[in-house]
Amino acid sequence: MSNQTEIKKCNCSMCEKLCGMFVHVNGNKIEKIEPNKEHPLSQGYRCMRNRNAISWLNLSQQLMYPLKRVGERGEGKWQRISWDDAMGEVGQKLMKIRERYGAEALCEIDGTERGFEYWPRGRFMHLFGSPNWVNCVNICSGNQIALHKMITGDPLVFGSDFDNSNCTVLWGTNPPLSWQTWWIRMSKSKRERGMKLIAIDPRQTEATEKADLWLPLRPGTDGALAMGWLNIIINEGLYDKKFVEEWTIGFDKLKERVQEYPVEKVAQITGLKSEDIIKGARMYAEARPACCICYGVATDMIGRNATVVEHARVALRVITGSIDVLGGTLITRPGEKINGGAYITETQMCLVDKLSSEQRKKALGYDTSRITSFRSYELTEEPIAKMYGVPPMFIMPVVGHTSFLWPAILEGKPYPVRALICNATNTLAWAGPTKKIYDAFKSPNLELHIEYDFFMTPSGMLADYVFPGASWMERVLCSNYLDWGSMLLGGDQAIAPLGERRDAYDFWRALGRSVGQDEYWPWENAVEVNEYRMKPMGINFKQLVEMMVVLPSSIVPVFKQKKYEETGFPTRSGKVELYSSILEELGYDPLPYYEEPAESPVSTPEVAKEYPLILSTGGRRMPFYHSEWMHWGAGGREKQPDAVMEINTETAHKLGINDGDWAYIETRRGRIKQKAKLNPGILPNYVLAQASWWYPEKPAEEPSLGGVWDSNANVLILDDIDACDRLAGGFQARALLCKVYKA
Ligand code: SF4
Numbered sequence: 001m002s003n004q005t006e007i008k009k010c011n012c013s014m015c016e017k018l019c020g021m022f023v024h025v026n027g028n029k030i031e032k033i034e035p036n037k038e039h040p041l042s043q044g045y046r047c048m049r050n051r052n053a054i055s056w057l058n059l060s061q062q063l064m065y066p067l068k069r070v071g072e073r074g075e076g077k078w079q080r081i082s083w084d085d086a087m088g089e090v091g092q093k094l095m096k097i098r099e100r101y102g103a104e105a106l107c108e109i110d111g112t113e114r115g116f117e118y119w120p121r122g123r124f125m126h127l128f129g130s131p132n133w134v135n136c137v138n139i140c141s142g143n144q145i146a147l148h149k150m151i152t153g154d155p156l157v158f159g160s161d162f163d164n165s166n167c168t169v170l171w172g173t174n175p176p177l178s179w180q181t182w183w184i185r186m187s188k189s190k191r192e193r194g195m196k197l198i199a200i201d202p203r204q205t206e207a208t209e210k211a212d213l214w215l216p217l218r219p220g221t222d223g224a225l226a227m228g229w230l231n232i233i234i235n236e237g238l239y240d241k242k243f244v245e246e247w248t249i250g251f252d253k254l255k256e257r258v259q260e261y262p263v264e265k266v267a268q269i270t271g272l273k274s275e276d277i278i279k280g281a282r283m284y285a286e287a288r289p290a291c292c293i294c295y296g297v298a299t300d301m302i303g304r305n306a307t308v309v310e311h312a313r314v315a316l317r318v319i320t321g322s323i324d325v326l327g328g329t330l331i332t333r334p335g336e337k338i339n340g341g342a343y344i345t346e347t348q349m350c351l352v353d354k355l356s357s358e359q360r361k362k363a364l365g366y367d368t369s370r371i372t373s374f375r376s377y378e379l380t381e382e383p384i385a386k387m388y389g390v391p392p393m394f395i396m397p398v399v400g401h402t403s404f405l406w407p408a409i410l411e412g413k414p415y416p417v418r419a420l421i422c423n424a425t426n427t428l429a430w431a432g433p434t435k436k437i438y439d440a441f442k443s444p445n446l447e448l449h450i451e452y453d454f455f456m457t458p459s460g461m462l463a464d465y466v467f468p469g470a471s472w473m474e475r476v477l478c479s480n481y482l483d484w485g486s487m488l489l490g491g492d493q494a495i496a497p498l499g500e501r502r503d504a505y506d507f508w509r510a511l512g513r514s515v516g517q518d519e520y521w522p523w524e525n526a527v528e529v530n531e532y533r534m535k536p537m538g539i540n541f542k543q544l545v546e547m548m549v550v551l552p553s554s555i556v557p558v559f560k561q562k563k564y565e566e567t568g569f570p571t572r573s574g575k576v577e578l579y580s581s582i583l584e585e586l587g588y589d590p591l592p593y594y595e596e597p598a599e600s601p602v603s604t605p606e607v608a609k610e611y612p613l614i615l616s617t618g619g620r621r622m623p624f625y626h627s628e629w630m631h632w633g634a635g636g637r638e639k640q641p642d643a644v645m646e647i648n649t650e651t652a653h654k655l656g657i658n659d660g661d662w663a664y665i666e667t668r669r670g671r672i673k674q675k676a677k678l679n680p681g682i683l684p685n686y687v688l689a690q691a692s693w694w695y696p697e698k699p700a701e702e703p704s705l706g707g708v709w710d711s712n713a714n715v716l717i718l719d720d721i722d723a724c725d726r727l728a729g730g731f732q733a734r735a736l737l738c739k740v741y742k743a
Contacts, residue, residue, distance in 0.1 A: 005031060009545050011479075011491030013472040014049040014056075015625050017042065017181060018479060020548060021050065023494035030054050030473060030494055040549050041489070045181050048623040052635030053473065057498070059633050061455045061696060063468035064499025073442055073449075073462045076701035083500065083510065086465055091514025093448045094128070097418045098515075103129030104362045105418040107405055110135035111425025111626065117526075118395045118482055120508035121423055122350030127517045131355060131363035131374070132417065134400035136430060138372050140297045143307045143728035145484075146371045146397035149380045150582040151314050152323065153570030154331045155393055155484045160292040162186045164327035167196040167287030171313065172222065173296025176206040177620040182294070183207075196287060198280050200225065203619075203646060203688055204681025213280055216683055217270040219614050220735025223305045223594040226312030228266030229281040230592075231258040233319060238285035240321030247564065248318060250579020250590070257591045269594070269602075271683075288320035290327025301618065303718065303732030305595045306725035307371065311580075312592035318576050325561050332485030333563075335388035336551050341536025346483045347394040349533065351520070362415070364408060365401035368721065369729030370586040372399050379572075379582045387570040393483040401729040402431050403719040409440040419448040421511070423504070424469055426457035428705070429627035429692040432714030432731060433669055438462075438705075452507050457627070458708040461700050468501040475503035478530040478541070486551040490530070490544030505529060588727060597735045598723030599668075601685075607737050611667060614683075615738035617713035618691040619646070627692040642675045643693035643711035647740060648686065649678040655740060662743035665689055667716040667736055673743050674711050687740055689713040691733070 005026045011018045012033075020039025024031040033053055037044035049056075066086045071077025097105050108125050110118075110133075125133050137143070141157050148156040162168055162185045175183035189195035190210070199211035200222070208214040217225055233239050234255050244251050267274040284291050293316065299309045322328030335342050360366075360374040370376060377398045384392035408417040428437050441449060441462040451463040460466045477491035497503065502510075505526040512521045523529035530541045537550070544550060568574035572581060584590040596603040601614070621644065623629050629636030645665060647657070657663050659678045664671050665687060674689055682688065691714055695707030709715060716738065719731035 003027065008492045008494045009036065009548065010494050011472065011477045011489060012046065012050045012053065013477065014053065014628075017179070018477070018489055018491075019046050019050065019181070020491070021046065023473060025494050028495045030057070038548070042181050045184065047180060048635060048639075049625065049629065052623070056631070056634040057471060057473060059455065059631055061631055062498070063453065063455055063466065064501065065468060066500065067466045069464045073464070074702035074705065076461065078466075083502070086467070087510045087514045090448070090450060090465060090511065094419060094515050097447060098129070101416050101418055103359065104132055105416055106130045107132040107134055107364075107400065107417050107420050109420060109422045109425055109427055111427065111430045117346070117477075117479060117504060119346040119349035120505050122352070122395065123520065124508045124512050124517070126351050126355040127512065127520055128515060129355065129359055131359050132400040132405075133398075134364070134402055134405055137396045138369065138399050138401060138725065138728040139301045139730035139733065141295070141300060142396040142399055143300055143372055143725060143730060144310045145393065146376055146728065147307050147310050148314060149384070149392060149397065150371070150376060150577070150580050151311070151571070152318070152576050153380070153384055153387070156314070156329055157295045158481070158484055159330040159332060160294050161327050161330050162189055162195075162292070162294070164290055165189060165195055165287075165292045166290040166327055167198065167284055168291070169284060169293040170197065170199045170201070170207050170211070171293055171296055172201055172298030173294055174201065174205040174207045174620065175294065177622050178296075196283055198283060202683045202686045204679065213276065213283060215272055215276055215280055217272050218683070219616055219686060220302045220305075220597040220600055221270040221594075222299045222302070223309040223312060223592070224261065224266050224269040225272070225277065226309055226316060227258055227261035227592060227594050228263055228277050229284065230254070230312060230315055230319070231261045231266075232263060232278055232281035233285045233316070234258055236282070238282065238288075239319040240288060243321035244319055247569070248576045248578050249573055250577060251319070253579045254315060254591055257593065261594065284316070285320055289322040289325045291320055291322050292328050293317060298734065300725075300730055301733040302735050303597050303723050303730070304726055305597065306730055307727035308592050308595070315578055315592060318578060323576065324564055331563070333388065334393070334483060334486055335390035336486035337537070338550060339538035341538060342390065343480075343488055343537050344533040345390050346480065347391045350394060352391070352394055363400050364404035365729045368404070369401050369725070369727065370588070371583070372397055372728040374398055375586060376582060379585065383572055384570040387567060395482045403721060403724055403729060403731055406436045406440045409443055409446050412445070416445065418446065420446065421450045421452070422459060422463070423452050424454070426453070426459045426627040428459040428462070428708050429457065429694050429712055429714065432717035432733065433719055434708065434712060434715045435670065436719070452504075455631070456700060458694055458705040461705055467507060468499060469507065470497040470501040470503040474498065474501060476526050476530065476541070478526070478533065478544070488544065488550050489548065490541060492545045597732060598720070599718055599732070599737050600735060601737070604737065607668065611737035611739045613651075613685050613687050613738050613740055615665060615667065615687045615689060615716065615736045616734035617689045617717065618733055619688045621690060624690065627694060630694055631696045643690045644677045645674040645687055645689040646677050646679045646682055648682045648684045649680045651684050652676055652678050655742065657740070657742050664741050664743050665713070665716065665738050666741075667738045669718065670715045672709070672711050672713060672715050687738060689716075
């Protein structure tokens with residue numbers, strides 16, 4: 001082993017930004033990590049999570065070898081087992097379950113993705129024959145992507161061109177904490193070019209402070225505001241008439257629909273002043289076509305109306321002609337070629353075609369959450385594949401739904417689910433309601449529960465087998481952000497995996513081979529498979545790592561604008577479908593509209609009498625990222641030891657709560673405790689709680705399960721089917737009703 005320091009070009013994936021890093025390695029030890037200033041995406045940025053990456057990797061709690069449960073679930077009794085023995089046992093069990101209940105009795109769950117190579121999971125599941133690939137994306141942009149594809153043929157979510165925008169709207173998002181590299185670009189545009197910023201948020205944040213206009217609307221009423229803006233822009237003639245006439249269908253019907261949302265009515269629903277609503281609509285539309293609405297996921301979690309809000313926002317982008325132009329929303333172009341060839345996409349690697357149409361129809365939520373199902377995917381497939389020569393992004397928009405999963409385990413409805421594979425996720429913390437998940441995990445109906453993760457989590461404590469995963473520092477990266485564009489990133493492995501940790505490719509390959517999928521996993525390791533994917537472009541993985549990114553046109557607007565003028569849009573009509581023929585075919589309203597959340601001061605006033613405050617969960621606080629960074633020694637807890645809820649200063653004082661006091665937050669589903677952070681700039685009736693909190697220092701065994709019941713806001717969320725997003729099935733984690741009292 002060499003004693004010299006080597007510098008490796010890697011990508012951090014402690015969140016989804018994939019910032020470029022130089023990792024200094026000596027032997028198999030990381031000496032230091034420096035941000036890579038030349039990386040086109042991150043340009044030298046790194047956050048606190050990355051600054052603590054080495055201490056995180058050295059935590060004693062990191063899993064180093066596979067474990068098999070020997071006591072009861074949750075008792076904390078484990079024995080070490082070899083990979084081969086564990087995979088042998090798991091494979092036998094999976095095949096028995098498939099024989100007895102059908103392949104759909106196996107469900108895979110993802111949480112936050114750490115590596116952005118989804119395809120091995122999909123490949124395994126499709127070859128196994130199960131459509132039940134369940135994850136968080138129907139409350140986190142997968143719903144938006146599915147909808148965007150129906151309307152414009154493009155995923156759109158990452159296309160906002162802040163560098164050239166004249167007006168950017170931050171709709172329920174606070175990029176200084178959630179997407180710092182974007183915030184750097186936005187701040188530059190504001191400073192140097194005078195870009196206007198509109199922030200829509202019930203809470204004052206760093207972003208709202210910098211904004212030219214702040215609209216603190218009642219949580220959950222975003223759809224009404226978007227419809228109001230459409231009303232103003234259309235009625236005042238501020239839209240792009242030429243683009244609308246030549247490139248859209250359904251404008252007249254949209255115009256008719258938005259008449260139902262005059263500004264006075266919208267003001268009454270949202271709690272905003274009419275003049276501010278008008279000012280915002282004009283500021284946005286007068287900057288056209290260089291106006292963009294920044295991607296954010298807050299509204300994906302408001303339940304019933306979640307995806308319809310996005311429908312209205314797409315209409316705002318479209319009628320202002322700000323699609324596929326500089327400063328607006330850029331269109332991605334999958335399937336671009338280098339040296340005459342395009343790399344093999346994640347969707348192609350997933351082998352979607354191996355899943356029969358009969359099995360596709362069995363996906364949990366297939367009939368209910370139709371836009372994030374195979375039904376909508378199949379309806380968008382042809383025009384996109386025809387235009388780009390590659391199948392449309394499959395990975396994020398097609399998901400099973402957690403709200404349907406728990407009854408399938410507990411009651412066998414609509415059919416029994418008997419096995420779970422959880423991939424680098426901590427379902428008890430990220431999803432909800434916690435009690436339902438707990439019951440499902442403890443149920444004797446669940447015959448097999450596998451977790452693959454970096455360290456033991458509350459969910460892992462209830463598993464039968466736990467496999468140790470390799471972090472970003474211990475594996476290579478080859479990612480095109482889930483097929484959302486043409487760009488491909490490559491990053492090196494800094495060190496060999498510690499202990500017996502394995503990367504995700506190794507894990508899924510071993511699992512596949514344990515159930516007889518050998519012929520579909522011919523590549524020995526992740527580098528080999530990456531070489532195979534890149535071969536059509538005539539470059540190898542080493543070259544990709546050197547280049548860092550190829551085909552960056554999805555992030556850098558170097559391509560010709562308004563390409564649609566030559567090709568049309570990849571939709572069934574070749575135009576942007578403001579009136580969506582696919583939504584209509586799926587049995588939904590083809591136009592956007594507003595609907596109150598299932599639980600709100602307006603829809604359930606009787607509940608509001610006992611629970612008078614409006615609760616949202618999941619606001620970002622650095623360095624916490626979903627259910628991660630709860631371990632002492634990794635930098636997060638040192639900065640903030642306890643879960644924090646933000647509450648209006650005056651409201652808190654009326655309740656006898658001071659800054660830093662512990663307080664209970666209670667909904668009809670349960671209660672948790674967090675520390676109060678008083679904020680004079682948050683709406684008086686609004687509370688923002690941190691989600692997914694647990695305490696690794698508390699006993700891992702039951703009843704504590706790492707304190708997952710104590711401060712985890714997902715104890716409080718609402719997942720009755722009637723309360724969920726009608727289009728995509730996402731549960732309601734924002735704009736709920738609660739009460740708060742001193743603990
Ligand atoms: S954790 Fe920080 S450094 Fe790492 S990818 Fe995310 S933003 Fe970048």
